[in-house]
Amino acid sequence: MKKTIISAILVLTALAAHASKADSTFLGMGFRFEGRVGYNIGGTAPMGMPATIRALNRFSLTPNITFGVGAYKPIYGRWGAKVGITFENKGMDMDARVKNYHMEIVKGGEVLAGVFTGNVVTRVTQWMFTVPLQVTCDVGKVRLRCGPYFSYLTGRTFDGWAYDGYLRVDDPTGAKVMLGHDEGERGEYDFSDSMRRLQIGMGIGADWYFMKKFGVWADLNMGFHGVHKSDFHTIEQTLYPIYGAVGITYKIR
Amino acid sequence: MHLKNRIGFLFRYYFFVKMLRKFFKHTGVLMMAAAMMPLSSCFKDEPLNAEADIERVVVKVAQPEQFFFQLTDTAQQVLSTDSVVTFVVRGHADLTALAPRLTLTPGATVVPANGSVQDFSKGPVTYVVTSQDGQWKRRYKIVFEPQLVIVSDTIKYDFEIFDLEPSSKKYYLWYNLNAAGQPIQEWASGNPGYKIARATAKPDEYPTIPLAEGYEGYGVKLITRDTGPFGKMSKKPIAAGNLFLGEFDMSKATTETLKSTRFGLPFTKRPTKYTGYYKYTGGDTYKDKDGNVVPGKKDIGSIYAVLYRNHDAAGNEVMLFGDDVQTNPNIVAIAKVKDLHETTEWTAFDVPFEYSKDVDEQLLENRGYSLTVVFSASVEGDLFIGAIGSTLCVDKVRVICTREE
Structure with a gap:
């Protein structure tokens, strides 16, 4: 993973350096270049909270950095287009209280399924290269953006554990099994291998250049499909990547 | 459902853009967009039990x-x-x-x-x-x-009556006949716990299974088994084949395993002798709790019976568990096979109940004592220590009682 992050930094820095040297008629298309860094905030969450999820015990920040380069081209009046490449992590670390929550844990060909009441920790990392394609509209110093994005995941984990509660094996009338707090007493799961490599979604955002070269930006990105493969039904709800991001941007030229 | 979601999601975008525009118009300041909107403020009413x-x-x-x-x-x-x-x-x-x-x-x-x-x-x-x-x-x-009054002075355990557990049909249960000739489930084993760890196991792959070639008719075969990936995950890598008079409490199987074995059933006679037949083969590789091989160490099974007072001085019920089945202060007598050894032939055992306390006859009649009879393929199997494959076969077990005049 570290290797991927380092090579991504190198590639993106090289791109930025190249862009800074290129003249404004790069490929004869009149592009303007920028670099950006930021932070993703959000989660992989169902559309509409199911009643089986009762409360959020904890939501911890994960190293959700995002950095990349972008190219902007004015098209007509205030309208323009933007394309970029970003390397980012859409991680999540949360602890939720659940009731009658359907669970199915698969490990080495063995399946443990049932209905869990207690607490569930979910830890997600999704390191990915993202290419956004956006239409832009300038409103004063603010550039509004909207368009689809395409992501390819290079690193993915989706794991966690169910703890301090009880599982009814198979269904609510099945045997009651207590799950404890510590490793060995709780129910661990790992659905990393069932995650998609390719994510497609929609993003909106805005850049505000408060100085000539420097600006701040904010985005909201939402996946069209869940983070897991479509044949994955172990988790009752489809979990969509829903992330906001904030950061700073610098006009390379 | 998906279409509905998509529409809802487009609406959210629309309002978000609208809101941003308004915001910019009035303040011209771009601030952090909270992406947490699907998480907070929308917990639904609690589902019914x-x-x-x-x-x-x-x-x-x-x-x-x-x-x-x-x-x-x-x-x-x-x-x-x-x-x-x-x-x-x-x-x-x-x-x-x-x-x-x-x-x-x-x-x-x-x-x-x-x-x-x-x-x-x-x-x-x-x-x-x-x-x-x-x-x-x-x-x-x-x-x-x-x-029902137990007439006979010899209580027979022959393991001839067994059946698959009725709801899952995954593992075997054993029954004894009561004085009226009806089968009652007095025997318990760790089989229900094994079902959680290895849902794919067939009935004969469980730790406690019937043995067609018993000493007479059927016997019972106890094997120390691998608990598979879930067992490894929960640091319970083996399950020793076991069978005992009492109950198995599934709810404690993962958290307080030693409390899941509830030993003993009320017993109204005074036992003196414990006899039966066994065969034993230790498994190849003895492993400690963390799954490390202990070279040179050989596994051994255990066969014993315990009589205890099932109430304390204050009148509270007393039950023996995995952590005190041979040490609880309420124990009155223990009969233990001390020279258990590897043998491929049916070997007779005949051990006395050694009393450490007097028996109150009145209390005995009033179900104030409980008896458990225990067999395990690995003597430290309750601590998940032992050798996979260790096999204890048992048949024709007798608890011989004397009538006190």
Whole structure:
């Protein structure tokens, strides 16, 4: 993973350096270049909270950095287009209280399924290269953006554990099994291998250049499909990547 | 559902853009966009309870000491895996009009009504519990069983009556015949716990299985098994084949394993001798708790029986568990096979019950003592230490009692 992050930094820095040297008629298309860094905030969450999820015990920040380069081209009046490449992590670390929550844990060909009441920790990392394609509209110093994005995941984990509660094996009338707090007493799961490599979604955002070269930006990105493969039904709800991001941007030229 | 979601999602975008525009118009300042909107502020109402358990049954009668043997017999805790609740009562007890009070899963309902008067003299009464959400039902039988006098002085355990567990058909259960000739489930094993770890295991791959070539007829075969990936995950890498008189409490299997084995059933005779036949083969590789191989160490099984007072001085019920089955201060006598060794031939054992305390005859008659008979393929199997493949075969077990005049 570290290797991927380092090579991504190198590639993106090289791109930025190249862009800074290129003249404004790069490929004869009149592009303007920028670099950006930021932070993703959000989660992989169902559309509409199911009643089986009762409360959020904890939501911890994960190293959700995002950095990349972008190219902007004015098209007509205030309208323009933007394309970029970003390397980012859409991680999540949360602890939720659940009731009658359907669970199915698969490990080495063995399946443990049932209905869990207690607490569930979910830890997600999704390191990915993202290419956004956006239409832009300038409103004063603010550039509004909207368009689809395409992501390819290079690193993915989706794991966690169910703890301090009880599982009814198979269904609510099945045997009651207590799950404890510590490793060995709780129910661990790992659905990393069932995650998609390719994510497609929609993003909106805005850049505000408060100085000539420097600006701040904010985005909201939402996946069209869940983070897991479509044949994955172990988790009752489809979990969509829903992330906001904030950061700073610098006009390379 | 998906279409609905997409529409909802487009709406959210639309309002978000609208909001941003308004925001910019008025302030010209771009601030952080909170992406947490799907997480907060939208928890739905709590779902109704889906479980339909009878957790506890209490029977109030005018003179409990005339009706039950022990005052604590008036209440019974019901395990999640049980569907029959049995009260053992005195032979002359009137069973025609009893009103058991049931503690149900909160919100659940029961037919016949909770606390209603029922006639138990004609046999078990069936109660059907419906969960609060109306989606789930469980059927229970409540039985009042007059204590039958054990006539014979030799209690025979031949392991001839066994069957697959009725709901899952995954593992075997063993029964003894009561004095009236009816099969009752007195034997317990760790098999239900193994089912959680290895759902794919076939009945004959469980730790405790029937043995077709017993000493006479069927015997029982106890094998220390690998608990697979889930066992490894929960740091319980092996399951020793075991069989004992008592109950197995599934709910404790993952958290307090030593408390899941509830040893002993009320016993009204004074045992003197413990006999039977066994075969034993130790598994190849002995491993410690963390799964490390202990070179040169050989596994060994265990066969013993324990008689204990099932109430303490304050009148509270006493049950022996995995952590004190041979050390609890309420123990009165232990019969243990001390020279158990590897043997491929049926080998007889015959050991005395060694008494450390006197037996109160009055209390004995009133079900104040409990007996457990225990077999395990790995002596430290309760701590998940042993060798996979260790096999103990047992048959024709006898507990010989003397009648005290």
